[in-house]
Amino acid sequence: MASSALHSVFDEATLRNEFKKRGINIRCIPVIWKYLLLNENAEVFEVPGLSNAAYDVLRSKFIAMTSTVKATVKSADQSTTKLLIQLQNGSFIETVIMSYDTRLGTYAGSPRPGGPRATLCVSSQVGCKMGCTFCATGSMGFKSNLSVGEIVEQLVHAARISQIRNVVFMGMGEPLNNYKSVVEAVRSMIGHCFQLAPRHITISAVGVIHCINNLKYDLPNVNLAVSLHAPLQEIRCQIMPAARAFPLGKLMDALHAYQEHSKRKIFIEYIMLDGINDQEQQAHLLGKLLEEYEVVVNLISFNPIGSISKYRTSKKENVELFQKILRGVYNIRTTVRQEMGQDISGACGQLVVNLSDKKSPAKMEYSGKPEGIPDIEDLSILRS
Template sequence: MATYRSVFDAAELRAQLNDAGINTKFMASIWKYVLQNPGCELGEIPDLPSSAYRLLRTKFKPFTSTVHSVFHSTDGVTTKLLIKLQNGAFVEAVIMTYDTRLGKYGGKPRLGGPRSTLCISSQVGCKMGCKFCATGTMGFKNNLTSGEIVEQLVHASLLTNIRNVVFMWHHFDTISCHVVSENDDDDGIYLLMGMGEPLNNYTALVEAIRVMTGSPFQLSPKRITVSTVGIIHAINKLHSDLPGLNLAVSLHAPVQEIRCQIMPSARAFPLEKLMTALQTYQKNSQQKIFIEYIMLDGMNDEEQHAHQLGKLLETFQVGCRCRGGNKCGLWRLDRAFLVVNLIPFNPIGSSSQFRTSSDQKVSDFQKILRGTYNIRTTVRKQMGQDISGACGQLVVNLPDKRTRDLTDIEDLRI
């Protein structure tokens, strides 16, 4: 059976059009028509050169993936899409709706209304093998193409208007965390995630985001968040390739020893080098960095851990916000551009070796970071647990003989 490429696979479509001598300006009009007519055939797109129709019919499809199932949570705000790929594998994407009027700014109710955020998968399974994560138990099957990544946005857009998109590392599946912006008129950032480590599929990630921020999608880069376990070499080039994005880092421990115990891949990304990479990213991008921290009872949730984390993050700096921008050469500590998200642990099965931290421990941890270190700290609200869409629960429970074992630490690129 012939294998077709997604029409949203920008690099392949551009290359094929160039080879056929067709102007690539038609790419945006092709995408716009498919968005407006999701059940169309590519031959129905108007005003294309005749050679373009032949090319599209033989090489591409409007969609190479299909929505297999849709699950709605009882809380009414979470929708999970089970998406079947062309190769028979499945990934999950999650839509969450959050009413910004429920938040506060400066102690007063915020303006706004409902906002939908899409959490996108970048891989089938994951190589990282984190011990608290369901997705990690799947092993790694394959990377998604850029077209398969973009198609998740298209599928979701047929259900609701998507304002924010997040590529997040595998264990924060459908947890909503609304982070209030410094600007009254800003709607804030929502943190969600899908399956896979986005920066382990770097080329496809970059290409997909460039499509999403271009015509006809026109998503603002500041509405897109990329989360990572801490792939240092990819973080070092992310800002130059995709300026303006938000970065979220799955830290989960304030010291390297504990981090390696719960995240085996952390051995490839030493904490000291990771912090240096994050400081450089923050200085260059002037964007917020979100620190993700899953609360595990007795493992990383004691007061000493809160103080260790606070001291670790004290070193972060951002450029001054004077009229001269960075030209004045002055730098100051400003941890308003650093946000810690405390994440309640979701047991991923009866065999889980971890327990959920008590509400009191989470509250005490937050108070130390806020009160002693003046670090903005939020606690994620659990949503979508009844459809296995909450933190640590995202895993496709379908048999697949093509699953590969988790990557050995020696095979991870530093």
């Protein structure tokens, strides 16, 4: 069998099914994973202590890693690391590791809890078909969905660099447009040797309503972040063409049902675009839209995306007033995300793979200054 046809050993459902067909004890799967995590260059058949039948299956149908890290770029302050990963079909994706210390600063006048930790921002697709006009990934168009193994392998690559505590599906692609693979990948991340807490995983979505309706049953303890970005459907359609398929009223009904079932806060992502969605009137409209929900609104600075950008970053005073209205008038918990990795094009909305540039990805020139951010998972458990 050709190497390109081999499955990732980190595609748990496929591995489990193949083992069950041969009567192999599936309890050895965590053993296989742990060995490969600790031995970066090991082959699947080198895992010790398995049965002959297990080795036969592994040799014929699986490979330790289907993807390869082709370039690693660090931000100037060393807080952010962007990985350029090549898939076995030749396509490229990006994943970002953000490291920080949550004890820095204060929360509600008291020292912040926690300590050093790392969050991994993973991709779920090559490109994206949602076409959000403020996002660099959208300029790529949709290329393909990632397999379960290709999603989980991003965590494997990152775990060899840093101890990952949190995973956010905020990289390239719309996670809910690759629903089955994302759900299976998350289940692998919270089980066996990864053992991530469900509340430390966040799935970010533009608003694929039927998938949100399913998510509350399939992954009830995982965080949901919704890219709302405007309180009116007309503005959403202007900046997010895919929003035409997801009417705001129906989306809010789906979020209500999701929250009733999950009993969890919902994160609302709101990118601040100067003169588009950042005015005082729009803050009041957003407050009225959300005041009956248990939400945390995360105001996101627009990150420049080169020549394709037609927007400007909101003025600081507009962001502050927007936050003040949501907090003071509507009692909605509202944070301002301070981006990490802008100097390596690893911040929100900046992930795009363009290998037509003659520069090596590892030697690309970047500008800007990254800053620390609060951890989105921490926001769901800190007191209001």
